[in-house]
Amino acid sequence: xxxxxxxxxxxxxxxxxxxxxxxxxxxxxxxxxxxxxxxxxxxxxxxxxxxxxxxxxxxxxxxxxxxxxxxxxxxxxxxxxxxxxxxxxxxxxxxxxxxxxxxxxxxxxxxxxxxxxxxxxxxxxxxxxxxxxxxxxxxxxxxxxxxxxxxxxxxxxxxxxxxxxxxxxxxxxxxxxxxxxxxxxxxxxxxxxxxxxxxxxxxxxxxxxxxxxxxxxxxxxxxxxxxxxxxxxxxxxxxxxxxxxxxxxxxxxxxxxxxxxxxxxxxxxxxxxxxxxxxxxxxxxxxxxxxxxxxxxxxxxxxxxxxxxxxxxxxxxxxxxxxxxxxxxxxxxxxxxxxxxxxxxxxxxxxxxxxxxxxxxxxxxxxxxxxxxxxxxxxxxxxxxxxxxxxxxxxxxxxxxxxxxxxxxxxxxxxxxxxxxxxxxxxxxxxxxxxxxxxxxxxxxxxxxxxxxxxxxxxxxxxxxxxxxxxxxxxxxxxxxxxxxxxxxxxxxxxxxxxxxxxxxxxxxxxxxxxxxxxxxxxxxxxxxxxxxxxxxxxxxxxxxxxxxxxxxxxxxxxxxxxxxxxxxxxxxxxxxxxxxxxxxxxxxxxxxxxxxxxxxxxxxxxxxxxxxxxxxxxxxxxxxxxxxxxxxxxxxxxxxxxxxxxxxxxxxxxxxxxxxxxxxxxxxxxxxxxxxxxxxxxxxxxxxxxxxxxxxxxxxxxxxxxxxxxxxxxxxxxxxxxxxxxxxxxxxxxxxxxxxxxxxxxxxxxxxxxxxxxxxxxxxxx
Amino acid sequence: xxxxxxxxxxxxxxxxxxxxxxxxxxxxxxxxxxxxxxxxxxxxxxxxxxxxxxxxxxxxxxxxxxxxxxxxxxxxxxxxxxxxxxxxxxxxxxxxxxxxxxxxxxxxxxxxxxxxxxxxxxxxxxxxxxxxxxxxxxxxxxxxxxxxxxxxxxxxxxxxxxxxxxxxxxxxxxxxxxxxxxxxxxxxxxxxxxxxxxxxxxxxxxxxxx
Ligand code: FES
Ligand code: FES
Numbered sequence: 001x002x003x004x005x006x007x008x009x010x011x012x013x014x015x016x017x018x019x020x021x022x023x024x025x026x027x028x029x030x031x032x033x034x035x036x037x038x039x040x041x042x043x044x045x046x047x048x049x050x051x052x053x054x055x056x057x058x059x060x061x062x063x064x065x066x067x068x069x070x071x072x073x074x075x076x077x078x079x080x081x082x083x084x085x086x087x088x089x090x091x092x093x094x095x096x097x098x099x100x101x102x103x104x105x106x107x108x109x110x111x112x113x114x115x116x117x118x119x120x121x122x123x124x125x126x127x128x129x130x131x132x133x134x135x136x137x138x139x140x141x142x143x144x145x146x147x148x149x150x151x152x153x154x155x156x157x158x159x160x161x162x163x164x165x166x167x168x169x170x171x172x173x174x175x176x177x178x179x180x181x182x183x184x185x186x187x188x189x190x191x192x193x194x195x196x197x198x199x200x201x202x203x204x205x206x207x208x209x210x211x212x213x214x215x216x217x218x219x220x221x222x223x224x225x226x227x228x229x230x231x232x233x234x235x236x237x238x239x240x241x242x243x244x245x246x247x248x249x250x251x252x253x254x255x256x257x258x259x260x261x262x263x264x265x266x267x268x269x270x271x272x273x274x275x276x277x278x279x280x281x282x283x284x285x286x287x288x289x290x291x292x293x294x295x296x297x298x299x300x301x302x303x304x305x306x307x308x309x310x311x312x313x314x315x316x317x318x319x320x321x322x323x324x325x326x327x328x329x330x331x332x333x334x335x336x337x338x339x340x341x342x343x344x345x346x347x348x349x350x351x352x353x354x355x356x357x358x359x360x361x362x363x364x365x366x367x368x369x370x371x372x373x374x375x376x377x378x379x380x381x382x383x384x385x386x387x388x389x390x391x392x393x394x395x396x397x398x399x400x401x402x403x404x405x406x407x408x409x410x411x412x413x414x415x416x417x418x419x420x421x422x423x424x425x426x427x428x429x430x431x432x433x434x435x436x437x438x439x440x441x442x443x444x445x446x447x448x449x450x451x452x453x454x455x456x457x458x459x460x461x462x463x464x465x466x467x468x469x470x471x472x473x474x475x476x477x478x479x480x481x482x483x484x485x486x487x488x489x490x491x492x493x494x495x496x497x498x499x500x501x502x503x504x505x506x507x508x509x510x511x512x513x514x515x516x517x518x519x520x521x522x523x524x525x526x527x528x529x530x531x532x533x534x535x536x537x538x539x540x541x542x543x544x545x546x547x548x549x550x551x552x553x554x555x556x557x558x559x560x561x562x563x564x565x566x567x568x569x570x571x572x573x574x575x576x577x578x579x580x581x582x583x584x585x586x587x588x589x590x591x592x593x594x595x596x597x598x599x600x601x602x603x604x605x606x607x608x609x610x611x612x613x614x615x616x617x618x619x620x621x622x623x624x625x626x627x628x629x630x631x632x633x634x635x636x637x638x639x640x641x642x643x644x645x646x647x648x649x650x651x652x653x654x655x656x657x658x659x660x661x662x663x664x665x666x667x668x669x670x671x672x673x674x675x676x677x678x679x680x681x682x683x684x685x686x687x688x689x690x691x692x693x694x695x696x697x698x699x700x701x702x703x704x705x706x707x708x709x710x711x712x713x714x715x716x717x718x719x720x721x722x723x724x725x726x727x728x729x730x731x732x733x734x735x736x737x738x739x740x741x742x743x744x745x746x747x748x749x750x751x752x753x754x755x756x757x758x759x760x761x762x763x764x765x766x767x
Numbered sequence: 768x769x770x771x772x773x774x775x776x777x778x779x780x781x782x783x784x785x786x787x788x789x790x791x792x793x794x795x796x797x798x799x800x801x802x803x804x805x806x807x808x809x810x811x812x813x814x815x816x817x818x819x820x821x822x823x824x825x826x827x828x829x830x831x832x833x834x835x836x837x838x839x840x841x842x843x844x845x846x847x848x849x850x851x852x853x854x855x856x857x858x859x860x861x862x863x864x865x866x867x868x869x870x871x872x873x874x875x876x877x878x879x880x881x882x883x884x885x886x887x888x889x890x891x892x893x894x895x896x897x898x899x900x901x902x903x904x905x906x907x908x909x910x911x912x913x914x915x916x917x918x919x920x921x922x923x924x925x926x927x928x929x930x931x932x933x934x935x936x937x938x939x940x941x942x943x944x945x946x947x948x949x950x951x952x953x954x955x956x957x958x959x960x961x962x963x964x965x966x967x968x969x970x971x972x973x974x975x976x977x
Contacts, residue, residue: 011918012906012925014853014893021852169953171857171865171919221855221919222953255858467917467954646913650956654916657955681862681951689947692957694940 007471007491018221019175019191020252029058031241031251032105033234034095034112035261036087039121039330039674043085043114048095051111056100059244060108067243068207072236074197074229076136079296079333081205081236087116088295089330090675091260093233098241098249121330123674125269125292128327135293135300135328141308141602142321143382149284149319153275157355161272163344163749165292165668166265166661167678168337169686172221173258174234177250178242184208186239188215192231193223193464194504199496201232202239210496213239218493220466224658225336227466228504229298230262259679263335264668266291266303268344274352280360280367284319287311287348291341293326294333299340300326305438305599307341309606312382313349314392314432315371320382330674336506338658339721342433346722347663347749350429354729358741364729365405365428369396373432384603385434387610392430395614395636395701399428402699403616403634412618416737421623424631425734428616429726433719434607435508436595442503443592443608445513449478449521451584455571457482457489462502463514464494468717469647473511474518476643477710481522483553484570499587508715511643512608513590515710521588526553529573532582533558536573541566593708609706611714612638615656615723617693621734623760626753628664628731630693635723637698640706640714652698652720659724661687664731667752731756739763822886826851827895835882842866842877845892853893853922857951864950867923867930868892874930874949893922896929904974905929908967909960916954923950928964937968 010016048060063070063082073079083094095112099105122128150156177189186206192198195215203213215235220227234251242249253261271288289307293300308322353371357364372392373379379387400406405428412424437443448460459478465471471491479486492498503513530551537546537560546560559567568576577584597606618631635652642648665685669677678684705712728751735745738760745759819834826849833848842859845851845868854877857865861879868877869891896903902910905928915921924947931938931946938946943964952960 008910008913008915009902011915011921012893012902012909013897014851014922016918017852018855018919020856023850171855171863171917171951171953220917222917224953252856255860255863467915467919469916650913650916650954650959653958654955657957658953680860681858682860686951686953687955687957688951689944689957689960692944692955692961696958 016219018172018219019177019189022177022189024250025179025248028248028250029098029100029241029245030102030105031238031249032097032102032109033093033237033251033253033257033261034097034109036083036092036094037090037675038087038116038118039090039123040119041087041116042119043083043087043094044117045115047113050113051097051108054104054108054111056104057097057108058100058247059096059098059241060112061096061240061244062094065244066205066240068205071204072201072232073296074201074232074298075302076297079298081240089332090673091332092295093237093261096237096241098245121674122328123330123670125267125290125327125329128292128329129290133328135297135326138323138325139304139308140321140323141383144284144319146284146286146319146321150273150275150286153283154277155359156273156275157352157359158273161270161348161351161748163268163270163347164662164666165267165334166337166666167259167668167684168222168224168226169684170220170222170224170226173253173255174227174231174262175250175252176235176238177248178238179248180242180246184212186213186242188213188235188239190215190217190231190235191220191227192217192235193220193228193466193506194232195464195494195496196462196500196502197229197504198232198235202235205236206239206243214495214497216493216495217464220464223464223466224338225340225506226262228336228506230335255681256679259684260676261332263294263298263332265337265662266293266300266334266341266344268307270344270348272348272352274356276356278360280356280362280370282315282317282371285317285349285352287322289322289324289345291326292329292331292334294329294331296333298333298335300334302439303336303341305341307345309383309434309438310342310345311349313346314373314390314430315349315353316373316378317382331670338655339718340507342718343659343662343722343725346431347725347728350725350729354732355744358736358744363409365396365400368428368430369393372396383606385605385607387432390432391612391638391701391704392432395612395638396428396430399614399616399634399636402636403697405616408618423621423623423734423737424618425621425730425732425737426616426618427726427729427733428614429723429729430614431612431719431722433611433722435512435611435715436592436606436608437503437507437509438597438606440595440597443509443513443595444503445517445590446499446502447514447517447521447588448498449518449525449586449588451525451574453575453578455488455569455574457484459489459491459518460495460498461514461518462494462499463510464505466505468510468651469644470505470510470514472647473643474515477515477518478522481519481526481553482570484556508717508719510717511713512709512715513592516590517588519588519710520590521586524586524588525584528582528586529558529577532577532580533573535580536568536576537566540568608708609714611719613652613719613723615726617726617730619727619730619734621731621756623738626757626760628734628751628756630660630691630727632695633693633727634697635699635720636701637720638701638704639716640704640709641712642700643711643713645700648700648716649698651716653696655718655720656723657687657691659721660691660727661724663724663728663749664751667750735759735763820883822883824882824885824890825888826890827892837881837883839882840878841868841880841882841885841890844882845877851892851894855919855922857920862951863920864923864927865920867926867950869926869930872930872933874927893925896925904970905932905963905967908963908970912959912963912966914956914959914963916956920950920952924952924960928967931964932968932971936972938964
């Protein structure tokens, strides 16, 4: 049982309240969002009167009823809260209804009359490119001369890779409860990863100031990036209904609505060319990244930037050129999801490495190792950041040994030689993932630590708990800081009233940033207490006077380390502090040092540090059905000194499987009208218990504490996601085996059963 | 992908399908026994909105008299009428398992069960697994094995494990996987959930509880 056990109890008894579980305030109304069924259309007219007249219906709102700005774009103000003259995607919010029951909301929705005039819609990247429908100006990033490098290289490959969208499928759908207060005050209980932005946007649509909106977040039933900006939407809609009716309102999207209305991981289309020598050493790579941003910007540009910054993954590419465009389509605005552009870019560079190996008839691991970042000058990325002491080669060797990589590859080859309908494939892929927001100002966090006179501690920070174990880690940090048992520390719900102007809990940086802010607040308090303690000791024990530097917080007591026996229990000491008029509240702040990123030039040090992780996956492929099963997975993860190894393991396993889902079974499809077809678990397949590999080893590489973070830890949330690519390339290896690894299979992402069968078919015409 | 939800019963405990049941309700019958015999032709559930029936549900050992609309799911009644919010809403279409409860000891999707169907049966929710003030063995095992991340699927997972262990006290790993195949966990804490199931089985045996 780890330190989080205290909170864990609530989760297993059902007491842990998510927004929809909170006791409902009296006079609560239910809210429903009425959305467009058209991907692109002009709203000719609408009539809300019949709906408004229904008994039990408290409000029916259109964009005309918004008291503030009709805007909820998080970075670029290009996203309407409710559609005005035009709808730009199917699932776009057009009207809002609040009524006594959900049933009445639905009845009211049926009474709404809208006349749409359909307009041509752009539903694919190809159509967007054809129509030059860009969301913003394209960007380039380069180092060296890719053109010349490609020309000079002994070998060249090129191709196009498509990667699919992915639905977050947080188990708890988007939900918000708003309670109006006095005057214009509004309390917003939201399942959001970014309470401060939710506050700002809710204030914006209501036309009030931020100090009149309090956003509170106890916990999220999963976020994965899907609640970084898009929880704002549900919060804004709920707040509008609550303002209009003067009553508490709750909106909970049901699963189908959630899937239809919210954005996904960006689809990418990536053109690539690579030049290399006959040992497989990369000379030059050129990428053309195209992403489907959907109908509005959301975080698309930041996501594309992270993709560009991960186009190298773990490899030194002396000449690199990346051109990137974000395209505008008539689909819900795509958004953050675990990895944030990194997975798409890594899928591309890993495809290149994989192809080089096949092209030269070498083992892919050998080719990868040859290209890893190592010592200078081969340790500087294409954007100028030095990769300090990359552990890549040593990790690869260690993982290859512990997983019997070479033996199993030979065994797979033997297996493939004597089976007609089955093939095995194995792949080892690395991940080097940069930690920090590339939007530099976001790398800050605040905290407020309160000690009560009975010696209990309440910690407030700006991060949100969504299953990543943030609060357990914060609790551990605070417990260690005060030398108290974890049970004496309570981590409060995140609230904009206690910590203002916070950054989203995203970019894997939640515990790095908030942990440091909490630690700084604790240091302030300890300093204050240490200065007041000598007087307490003098009164109690007499003798020579203690000095503040000798005061230590240990084992639930405060003591003078030079004077044995000179010790007071923490709780008693706090009563004394209160009597002696010492302030027991302190705020803490942290901003990541030593980072600097020149966006315009595409050069600098955007990341505080890198996380390294690697996986070997082995799959068994059924050539008749296209079904691929994971047989064994071995992961070696370099995560600094772990604060909570149990939590980190869970993040690694979970992230990996989510990555496997994106790479294999999770396929998003729209019909020709731009309406989502895969809007329920019937048709959208996320990994289940049956997809967990029967042999699944996770090893945390110890002994490399990370300088500059709390307790030498490293961020954990996102990097393991991209290990799913090992399963994807293992499938490709198995497909490739059917043609003796001599031909390059067609292979995009996701590798669904259908895609696998098609790939097999093309590889062996006449099969 | 193996996803044949074990604990889903499309036909309901009495082999009465939801759709069939709703259409019989629309005939206007007032008691559930009569309902089943009612021979309805039309499908007019909208008209039935607002019609309430008095029923008795035995939940966590306590019999409760409540008024329900015939179309209300057991999930809705458990959460909204009885306020037992340990049972979660994930999809409301019998796919995710977040709403899993035990009906006569067997795991069932509460979203796919009508409240009126559950009359006369023992319903157990997460709240009913407590052993007085203490955690039940499955709950305890989930804590010890860190068997969750965001915790939203957890109540359903715990109920699925409880149901599995009630019919199979010593499941093999394969049986655990299959037993939990109707419960999605997007955080993919599966590995830890499997360990919790194994640990819970041991705990139950030691505690003499089958
Ligand atoms: S809510 Fe019942 S199975 Fe998903
Ligand atoms: S713990 Fe988050 S869905 Fe299972």
